Amino acid sequence: MNRQPLLQIEDLSIDYIIVGGSIKAVRNVSFSINEGEVVCLVGESGSGKSTIGLAVAGALPENAIIRSGKIIFQGKDLLYEKSKNKKIDNVMIVFQDPAATLNPLFTVGEVISDVIRSHLQIRDKGEIREKALEVFRMVELPDPDRIFNSYPHELSGGMLQRVVIAISLSTNPKMLIADEPTTMLDVTLQAQILDLLLNLKKKLGLSMLFITHNLGVASEIGDRIIVMYGGEIVEEASSKDLINNPLHPYTKSLMECIPRTHIKHSRLKHIPGTVPDLRNPLKGCIFSDRCSEVMDICRVVKPLLKEYSKNHKVACHLYSEEEK
Amino acid sequence: MPISKEYVAKRLILLMLVVIGVLFITFIITRIIPARPELLWAGPHATIEQIQKAREQLNLDKPILIQFILYLHGFFQGDWGISWRTRSPVLIDVLSSLTATLELIIIAFTIAFIIGVPFGVLAAIKKYTWIDDVARIVTVIGASMPVFWLALIVQLIFGTWLGILPSAKRVDEWVVIVTGFKQITGFYLIDSILQGNHMVFIDSLRHIVLPALVLASYPFCLSARMTRAVMMEVSTEPHVRSLIAWGLPQRTILFKYSLRNTLVPVIASIGLSFGYTIIGAFMVELVFVWPGIGYYAAMSLLSFDYPAVIGCVLIVAIFYCVINTLVDIIHSAIDPRVKL
DSSP states (O other), rough: SSSOOOOEEEEEEEEETTTEEEEEEEEEEEEEEOOOOOEEEEOOTTSSHHHHHHHHHOOOOOTEEEEEEEEEEETEEEEHHHHTTOOOOSEEEEOOHHHHHHTTTTTTTHHHHHHHHHHHSOOOOOHHHHHHHHHHHTTTTOOHHHHHHHOOSOHHHHHHHHHHHHHHHTTTOOOEEEEEETTTSSSSHHHHHHHHHHHHHHHHEEEEEEEEOOOHHHHHHSEEEEEEETEEEEEEEEEHHHHSSSOOOHHHHHHHHOOSSSTTOOOOOOOSSSOOOOTTTSOTTTTTTOOTTOOOOTTTSSOEEEEETEEEOOOOOHHHHOOO | OOOOOHHHHHHHHHHHHHHHHHHHHHHHHHHSSOOOOOHHHTTTOHHHHHHHHHHHEEEEEESSHHHHHHHHHHEEEEEEBBTTTTOHHHHHHHHOOOHHHHHHHHHHHHHHHHHHHHHHHHHHHTSSHHHHHEEEEEEHHHHOOOOOHHHHIIIIIIIISSSOOOOOOSSSSSHHHHHHHOOOOHHHHHHHHTOOOOHHHHHHHHHHHHHHHHHHHHHHHHHHHHHHHHHHTTTSSSHHHHHHHTTOOIIIIIIIHHHHHHHHHHHHHHHHHHHHHHHHHHHHHHHTOOOSSHHHHHHHHTTOOHHHHHHHHHHHHHHHHHHHHHHHHHHHHTTTTTTO
């Protein structure tokens, strides 16, 4: 793939200011997404994956500060564009909880109309409505006319998530950020929404940054998976490589945490210890205090994200010595 | 804004229960206070026989429960008793003073709401700046200042020192007499417009300014502080964050979306304080000699005029219920999830 990537994140660091200090939520993260590619960000809660999604969408909370880095989308620096109050039509975001994402006091139609009006140069009400109904049909919503005039509380969770996806698609974006779009839905709906997203990706040639804590979902939908831990990328590989040959001890233990039904009487696994305190991140490897294969060097020297094989990067001292 | 029959029925039944409950409690309380109202009724220098006759006339010689039943019997026929002080029917007294109070508090609340909400929005937008600090200082002072004290201060400044605004009564007597002004609705501002009587209109407007401003001070501070607090809370909610992420202009997010979310709780609390203010008007009316229900109730209390006191308490209770219902209806108009 020699094409210029659609989205390129370089050395991104984001802090949250809290009372009595700051949380270094994202530290020196770099990755890129090519056109038509689905990249999954996987990690526990607090790993900084959602923060990256919000940063790309330009919707970070007010107490977030971007310490360093660039977010380059189609050759433009999004952070710079955002600071100039320019609208970014080509990146849209789908959030986790569809019921909370939509304002309960407004009809779905009102919200999508405002989104369309502010992005596309359409003024005519009928035309806006046509466009809205078109995207409703695109996300396979039944009876789009009725849904246009419905309030969020009148729709089911699955329908709401489709509505949210429709709103995100209404500006004809090149890229969709999906921040745990299926976490709040029950299993059958999860599968439907994933299918829908994959179909849309094919049909519209969308690129996607798919944020999830579920490796299983990630391997299903993602072309590439980036595993994050404590605000850093620990491993990055194609989905197949990552699932078949996980390198980083954290990725391995994540895999072990996936419940398996074919092994009888096996206990559910978990990773001992807790998510690191990001007010004062560890000096060495961020995972060192929970790692089962920890070495002396891990506590002192931070491992860098290095290529282990083609398109498979890992940040772990276990591999840096062996290879060279 | 769909309102079901059940809602109407529920509200009416509730109103009935409140009325009877309030009547019972105030009636009992006013009867067990050892005040001997028959002395007042019979007048000074009354003979023992006259006082005895007054007792019988007022049913004071019968057991309390019988008195209450007799009272209820008259009450539901529109006979709320005769005021022992003014000697006119309580119902008429109460209703005519109610309009004076309503005129005052409607204007006060309109001022409070129309200025208070934008004030709160401004403080929320400019949070942690000097504008926010000024707003906080103003509203804290305003909310904690006793109304009667504030009333005296503005009387002193605008009435006595500057002499630009009158500080007592609803209207000057001579203007009424000269222009031949008649009451129609009891709201002087409306009546004067109806009669094309601009002299009374301007005069009653001048009279209402000070008491209305004083009365507005508390609800103004309340609405400003509530608006700021709720607005800041709303702005962190996911549905606002998503609008930001979807790239809506800040103006639209703020004034179309967040403001509406903010107004739901603000209107509820302002509405309830509206009901409460009819009592708060006591002080203001006394200081400004405003012939409203608060003034009437205070005078009745001071002269042990119990039928009038009961009438006042009842009107306030009914008023409170009506306001509650109105708040519910407004709430359901703003929030589609609320069905009445």
